[in-house]
Amino acid sequence: MIFPIGDDQVKGGYFPVFSYGFIVLNVAVFIFENQMPQAQLAAFVNEYGSIPHEITQGNSWFTLLTSMFLHGGWMHLIGNMLFLWVFADNIEAAVGNIWFLLFYLTGGLAAVGGHIYFNWDSPVPMVGASGAISAVLGAYLVMYPASRIKLLFFIFPFRVSAWLFLGIWIIQQMLYGAESINDTEGGGVAWWAHICGFAFGILGGLVFRSAGHLGNIELEGQES
Numbered sequence: 001m002i003f004p005i006g007d008d009q010v011k012g013g014y015f016p017v018f019s020y021g022f023i024v025l026n027v028a029v030f031i032f033e034n035q036m037p038q039a040q041l042a043a044f045v046n047e048y049g050s051i052p053h054e055i056t057q058g059n060s061w062f063t064l065l066t067s068m069f070l071h072g073g074w075m076h077l078i079g080n081m082l083f084l085w086v087f088a089d090n091i092e093a094a095v096g097n098i099w100f101l102l103f104y105l106t107g108g109l110a111a112v113g114g115h116i117y118f119n120w121d122s123p124v125p126m127v128g129a130s131g132a133i134s135a136v137l138g139a140y141l142v143m144y145p146a147s148r149i150k151l152l153f154f155i156f157p158f159r160v161s162a163w164l165f166l167g168i169w170i171i172q173q174m175l176y177g178a179e180s181i182n183d184t185e186g187g188g189v190a191w192w193a194h195i196c197g198f199a200f201g202i203l204g205g206l207v208f209r210s211a212g213h214l215g216n217i218e219l220e221g222q223e224s
Contacts, residue, residue, distance in 0.1 A: 003079075004086045004165070005157070006150035008219040013093030018101045022088070023081050026129055029069045030077050045070060049125025052116040063125075068108045070127035080129045086149070087140045088133070094143065094213045107135025107200045114196025118181065131193035134173075138201020141166045143209060147219055170198050 033041055050067040054060045071077040092100035111131020119126075140147070145163040177191035208214075 001153075003082060003152050004149050005082070005152045007086050007090065007162070008144070008147040010090045010093045010217050011220045013217050014096050016089035016092040016100075017097050018104065019084065019088035019092045022104070022129070023084055026069055026071065026077065026081060026084075030071050030074075033070065045072075045125050045127060049127040050112050050116070051125045052119045052122040055116055056120055064109055064112050065105065067112060067125070067127050068105075068129050068132050071129070072127055076128060080133055083133050084129065084136070088136050090144055090147070091136055091139050091208075094217045095208050096213075099208075099213075103139070103204050104132050104136065107138075107197050107204065108132030110200040111135065111190075111193040111197030115190045115193040117196075118177075118192040119190075126190050126193065128190070128193075131190065131197040134194045134197030135201035135204065137166055137169065138198040138203075139205035139208065140201075141170075142202055142205025143214060144219065170195070173198070 033044065036044060048063055048066040049070055050063040051060065055064070071080065088100075088104075091103070095103065108129070108131050111134060112126065115126055115131070141162060145161065147162040148159045149162050149165045150157055150159050151165070173191055173194040176189065177195050180188070180191050
């Protein structure tokens with residue numbers, strides 16, 4: 001298994017308040033979840049996770065937001081928070097705290113919307129920050145394609161460019177997403193949330209670049 005553990009940090013810009021704040025919030029919610037008995041936890045996930053069938057019936061719209069802060073297990077949480085830790089701070093440093101907050105939440109909504117579109121009648125709740133984080137990855141690809149991502153393969157670290165790592169990542173999501181279209185059970189990984197979030201992030205990254213948000217930002221070879 002290969003994990004990102006660092007990148008070229010930006011020099012200057014805004015302090016990533018929300019990037020780090022979202023990590024704290026997600027971890028806190030997960031700890032809260034783990035204090036519940038199994039039956040209560042299942043009810044909690046059904047209440048605050050996004051269930052496509054409920055949303056398409058006009059119910060539980062608040063779960064479009066709340067689902068972004070729930071996770072199904074430690075590995076789900078750790079994987080998402082690792083990606084958020086590595087990639088989000090550079091985006092927020094460049095665009096500013098409020099713009100990043102709006103971008104992250106809107107990207108998450110776009111991701112949930114994409115999942116619902118491809119799983120219209122599913123009764124399975126979707127949870128996780130990966131859709132919003134996918135938007136961050138899309139923006140990162142546009143804004144910092146030459147940044148060097150530090151990866152860990154077992155105990156061996158190595159570096160690749162962001163465009164290579166994220167390019168391979170989104171191709172993988174698209175292949176699994178295409179395969180999941182024929183999945184009638186509606187469970188598992190929300191591949192289309194990743195794909196739609198990433199697409200939203202690319203558009204957002206293009207807007208941020210054209211607006212000159214990278215004008216006073218430089219990359220330096222320092223790990224996250």
